Amino acid sequence: MDIKKLATDVLDEVIKWRRDLHQIPEIGQNLPQTSEYVCNVLDELGISYKKGVGLDSAIVGVIEGGKGPGKTLALRADMDALEIEEETGLPFASTNGNMHACGHDGHTAILLGAAKVLNDIKDEFAGKVVLLFQPAEEISAGAEPMVKAGALEGVDGVMGIHVGSISTQGEPGTILFSKGSMMACLDRWTLKIKGVGAHGAYPHNGRDPIVMAGKFIESVQTVISRELDPVDPGVITIGMVNAGTAYNIIPGEVNIEGTARAVKQETREFIAKRIGEIAESIAKVSGGSVEYDYIFGAPPVINDAEFTTLAMESATKVLGEENVELMANPVMGGEDFAYYLEEVPGTFAFLSTPLAIDGTIYPHHNSRFALDEEQFDKGVAVFVQTALDYFNK
Ligand SMILES: [Zn+2]
Ligand SMILES: [Zn+2]
Numbered sequence: 001m002d003i004k005k006l007a008t009d010v011l012d013e014v015i016k017w018r019r020d021l022h023q024i025p026e027i028g029q030n031l032p033q034t035s036e037y038v039c040n041v042l043d044e045l046g047i048s049y050k051k052g053v054g055l056d057s058a059i060v061g062v063i064e065g066g067k068g069p070g071k072t073l074a075l076r077a078d079m080d081a082l083e084i085e086e087e088t089g090l091p092f093a094s095t096n097g098n099m100h101a102c103g104h105d106g107h108t109a110i111l112l113g114a115a116k117v118l119n120d121i122k123d124e125f126a127g128k129v130v131l132l133f134q135p136a137e138e139i140s141a142g143a144e145p146m147v148k149a150g151a152l153e154g155v156d157g158v159m160g161i162h163v164g165s166i167s168t169q170g171e172p173g174t175i176l177f178s179k180g181s182m183m184a185c186l187d188r189w190t191l192k193i194k195g196v197g198a199h200g201a202y203p204h205n206g207r208d209p210i211v212m213a214g215k216f217i218e219s220v221q222t223v224i225s226r227e228l229d230p231v232d233p234g235v236i237t238i239g240m241v242n243a244g245t246a247y248n249i250i251p252g253e254v255n256i257e258g259t260a261r262a263v264k265q266e267t268r269e270f271i272a273k274r275i276g277e278i279a280e281s282i283a284k285v286s287g288g289s290v291e292y293d294y295i296f297g298a299p300p301v302i303n304d305a306e307f308t309t310l311a312m313e314s315a316t317k318v319l320g321e322e323n324v325e326l327m328a329n330p331v332m333g334g335e336d337f338a339y340y341l342e343e344v345p346g347t348f349a350f351l352s353t354p355l356a357i358d359g360t361i362y363p364h365h366n367s368r369f370a371l372d373e374e375q376f377d378k379g380v381a382v383f384v385q386t387a388l389d390y391f392n393k
């Protein structure tokens with residue numbers, strides 16, 4: 001079977017679906033129009049599905065191979081957009097105040113394309129394809145409820161593809177794989193440093209939490225620069241510091257909030273522990289105290305090496321060796337695809353599909369972010385070929 005050709009044959013439809021979805025972007029967990037659109041296409045294709053798996057807008061489709069039972073592979077597309085006013089000037093640009101500025105419209109269309117091809121050739125394989133159409137990736141609140149509701153029941157492997165230009169490695173049209181840590185965790189932490197408020201002219205009567213915060217802000221960066229192995233990436237960023245009501249009053253407390261990123265679970269736990277210890281010790285020597293909370297968000301994306309090797313071989317069959325690459329370094333962004341990988345072995349891949357607007361390639365989450373749709377058949381082909389090879393293995 002010429003999978004590349006079957007994928008190219010559905011490209012026009014994939015582009016149509018993508019453009020339709022691009023004009024109805026919705027954000028968060030509730031995507032009524034988007035999920036209705038996907039259900040309508042699945043109905044047209046004659047593919048059975050369940051809607052409302054963990055979330056009202058979450059859809060799980062199923063394609064059973066005609067050659068009997070075998071392994072079950074889940075293919076995943078996220079469907080949510082961002083609250084951004086689109087400025088691409090494209091004829092199918094969104095006008096509803098939201099924008100598919102991360103390419104999830106492309107993911108949904110590519111998965112529908114793969115579903116169409118797999119459904120057409122289902123008599124040729126033994127096994128089962130599960131289609132995961134997931135809301136709320138951008139707020140890291142889609143995969144987890146779907147997993148909890150049983151979306152991965154009976155599933156042996158999982159695969160997802162992200163389009164756009166998340167990694168700058170590789171030429172457009174390249175698909176990037178990683179046999180281990182690929183993306184970072186998405187954690188958040190909050191810190192309240194409590195001192196004793198006083199008149200600004202009589203600091204000895206108080207315990208100044210702003211001075212404590214200053215020491216903390218500087219010291220906490222040494223976790224990354226002095227305590228982590230330099231080749232093991234980590235990030236601590238403070239995004240909010242709030243305190244004070246007047247120029248001549250020492251406030252009673254300072255509130256700090258930040259994010260932390262790491263690509264290994266041990267590193268993540270280490271960072272979480274050290275932020276708290278450093279804050280506590282600084283507050284203690286200065287006569288203050290702290291309240292510290294570290295909120296573990298989506299875990300790091302850690303691909304299964306064996307599954308990734310298989311997917312890379314499949315991708316090479318349909319795209320050629322020159323279009324398949326191993327990532328040199330992980331990226332520090334996060335992805336809630338990580339929740340699926342915690343349950344079953346699988347892989348996440350980046351298909352490079354940047355499109356310049358007025359001569360510039362804009363990053364993800366930018367109001368001028370755009371995609372080269374002509375590359376979408378590559379995503380379809382990789383999904384289909386990987387599924388067939390996985391079932392035959
Ligand atoms: Zn995004
Ligand atoms: Zn995304």
